[in-house]
Amino acid sequence: MSDQMYVIGINGSPRKRCNTGTLIEHALQGARSKGAETECINLYDFEYKGCRSCYACKREGPGYGVCAIHDDLTPILDRVTTADALILGTPIFYGSANGEMRSFLERLLFPRKSWDDWTSLVEKKIPVGIIFTMGAPDDLMKQMGYEAHLNLIEQFIRDIFGSCESVYVTNTVHVPDYSKFRMRYFDADAKIKRRKEVFPQDCEKAYSMGVRFVQGSQER
Numbered sequence: 001m002s003d004q005m006y007v008i009g010i011n012g013s014p015r016k017r018c019n020t021g022t023l024i025e026h027a028l029q030g031a032r033s034k035g036a037e038t039e040c041i042n043l044y045d046f047e048y049k050g051c052r053s054c055y056a057c058k059r060e061g062p063g064y065g066v067c068a069i070h071d072d073l074t075p076i077l078d079r080v081t082t083a084d085a086l087i088l089g090t091p092i093f094y095g096s097a098n099g100e101m102r103s104f105l106e107r108l109l110f111p112r113k114s115w116d117d118w119t120s121l122v123e124k125k126i127p128v129g130i131i132f133t134m135g136a137p138d139d140l141m142k143q144m145g146y147e148a149h150l151n152l153i154e155q156f157i158r159d160i161f162g163s164c165e166s167v168y169v170t171n172t173v174h175v176p177d178y179s180k181f182r183m184r185y186f187d188a189d190a191k192i193k194r195r196k197e198v199f200p201q202d203c204e205k206a207y208s209m210g211v212r213f214v215q216g217s218q219e220r
Helices: 019-032 074-080 099-112 138-143 146-161 188-197 199-219
Strands: 006-011 037-042 085-093 128-133 165-169
Touching: 006 019, 006 199, 019 037, 019 085, 019 128, 019 165, 019 199, 037 074, 074 099, 085 099, 085 146, 085 199, 099 146, 128 146, 128 199, 138 146, 146 165, 165 199, 188 199
Parallel strands: 006 037, 006 085, 085 128, 128 165
Antiparallel strands: none
16 A cells, blocks of 8 residues: 555636636645645536535435435545545635535535534544635725634534644735726736735745645654
């Protein structure tokens, strides 16, 4: 059996190579720098839905703790069970994770929660990181109460997998050329400046997350 770690990145953004995708790739680069095998999965490439509230995963029998839905997400959920670390990335739509990521989390987390004693059914605890990207600047994020919603996502993940840490990336650039769009609420020049000066620091935070996840597992 190989000792090489397997780290999966899950990109919830519809734009594979923009803010969220770039940050996930930096996180996976960090993991690879320490010898891990990595894979990036783009959720928008697949057809699936969220939890159907069928409760099949709570029934007695061999299907207990396993999502009963069979669609494009099924093999992805199977691969997650073999991972040694998981790095999620989602853009923030209306103050929380976007629809594709929320549907993924429903299917990932709900079957793995015992309704007998409210404990996790996951025997293999792994580090999980989540990268939140948003066009809102820090002050607007706090004013709108985003953190309460995002902290709840972190807690749900922590309950199942044992740990979760986050990177908050704010005031991101929406489009390359703001002059072509009706987005006058935002200071386009300030956003472009921040992209050049601050976004590289955000990428370094993501890279460091990937490094730490692999190093931490190697040291255990």
